[in-house]
Amino acid sequence: MNAIIEKINAAIADAEVKASAAADAAAIEALRIEYLGRNGLFPALSKEMGTVAPEERKDTGRAFNMGRNRIQELIDTAADRLAASGSGNAEHLDLTLPGRRWKAGHKHPVTIVADECVAVFRRMGFIVADGPEIEDIYHNFDALNTPQDHPSRDPQDTFYFNDGRILRTQTSPVQIRVMESNEPPVRIVAPGRVYRRDTPDATHGMNFHQIEGLYIDKNVSLADLKSVLQTFATEMYGPKVKIRLRPHFFPFTEPSVEYDFSCIMCGGKGCPVCKHSGYIEIAGAGMVDPAVLKNVGYDPEVWSGFAFGLGIERLAMLRYRIPDLRLLYENDVRFLEQF
Ligand code: PHE
Numbered sequence: 001m002n003a004i005i006e007k008i009n010a011a012i013a014d015a016e017v018k019a020s021a022a023a024d025a026a027a028i029e030a031l032r033i034e035y036l037g038r039n040g041l042f043p044a045l046s047k048e049m050g051t052v053a054p055e056e057r058k059d060t061g062r063a064f065n066m067g068r069n070r071i072q073e074l075i076d077t078a079a080d081r082l083a084a085s086g087s088g089n090a091e092h093l094d095l096t097l098p099g100r101r102w103k104a105g106h107k108h109p110v111t112i113v114a115d116e117c118v119a120v121f122r123r124m125g126f127i128v129a130d131g132p133e134i135e136d137i138y139h140n141f142d143a144l145n146t147p148q149d150h151p152s153r154d155p156q157d158t159f160y161f162n163d164g165r166i167l168r169t170q171t172s173p174v175q176i177r178v179m180e181s182n183e184p185p186v187r188i189v190a191p192g193r194v195y196r197r198d199t200p201d202a203t204h205g206m207n208f209h210q211i212e213g214l215y216i217d218k219n220v221s222l223a224d225l226k227s228v229l230q231t232f233a234t235e236m237y238g239p240k241v242k243i244r245l246r247p248h249f250f251p252f253t254e255p256s257v258e259y260d261f262s263c264i265m266c267g268g269k270g271c272p273v274c275k276h277s278g279y280i281e282i283a284g285a286g287m288v289d290p291a292v293l294k295n296v297g298y299d300p301e302v303w304s305g306f307a308f309g310l311g312i313e314r315l316a317m318l319r320y321r322i323p324d325l326r327l328l329y330e331n332d333v334r335f336l337e338q339f
Pocket residue numbers: 169170171172250253283284285286307308309
């Protein structure tokens with residue numbers, strides 16, 4: 001037996017006495033520091049190991065490991081004993097402390113606004129439809145009359161999976177899925193997440209939310225679209241908000257419009273949020289293109305309709321006067337708590 005093994009045995013004997021006498025967390029911590037702490041006995045012995053004669057090295061190493069484990073065990077046992085007896089450390093249960101209030105979370109502002117939108121459309125007779133976020137090219141592009149060379153199909157703009165499916169770039173494929181499985185008339189809204197390879201900035205994210213609307217019946221006109229959108233705007237933002245339709249192009253509507261709200265921040269006078277135009281772009285919309293109706297087997301001579309796609313984040317920004325869309329996704333509770 002060499003000097004190191006002797007020291008280890010003495011340490012174990014000593015630690016056994018101290019561990020069983022330890023009456024509080026501080027005593028246990030002192031024990032740990034004495035033997036296992038950075039300047040404690042075992043790290044020091046480990047340095048001495050180099051001086052041991054080669055033929056004694058194996059036994060000494062074994063004694064060292066066993067000793068260290070034994071002391072850790074003594075410390076753990078003493079800590080368990082203290083915890084079980086409820087004395088002398090931080091885990092002691094103090095029944096006189098007041099209770100902690102359970103903090104229930106609440107809906108995310110995007111969800112709150114999406115729910116409000118859906119409620120408004122339900123009052124106008126729309127029902128909710130749904131579709132997959134992982135979509136195929138047919139439903140996201142082809143059936144929506146999107147030409148092969150349309151820029152939105154570019155892998156620079158759309159996330160493609162290896163099997164050729166994509167993350168849907170819009171909620172419009174839900175139009176196709178609903179019409180494929182239902183006979184007209186149709187009156188649906190479809191809220192959901194969409195994905196684009198955009199660089200995030202104050203008004204764009206890589207994923208965001210839209211609400212798709214589709215209305216198919218006999219003799220539907222652009223005036224019907226306009227009145228539904230105006231009603232929606234009034235219901236959401238009060239009687240002062242004005243809407244504006246601008247000619248635009250979408251492959252699946254003809255004619256197509258972009259649909260703006262007068263800026264809720266400045267009341268239409270012009271401010272940084274509306275880029276001094278007095279209006280904020282909220283949605284794309286238009287009369288469903290006869291080619292789309294044909295693709296789903298509806299007779300365009302009999303049926304007509306309108307569709308729209310609203311950006312939910314934009315609506316939430318206006319509702320809550322949020323200047324930068326990224327705030328919605330940083331998951332900072334101090335921000336989210338406000339809604
Ligand atoms: N899907 C279009 C977009 O994401 C919006 C849209 C929906 C336009 C329905 C017309 C009709 O930009």
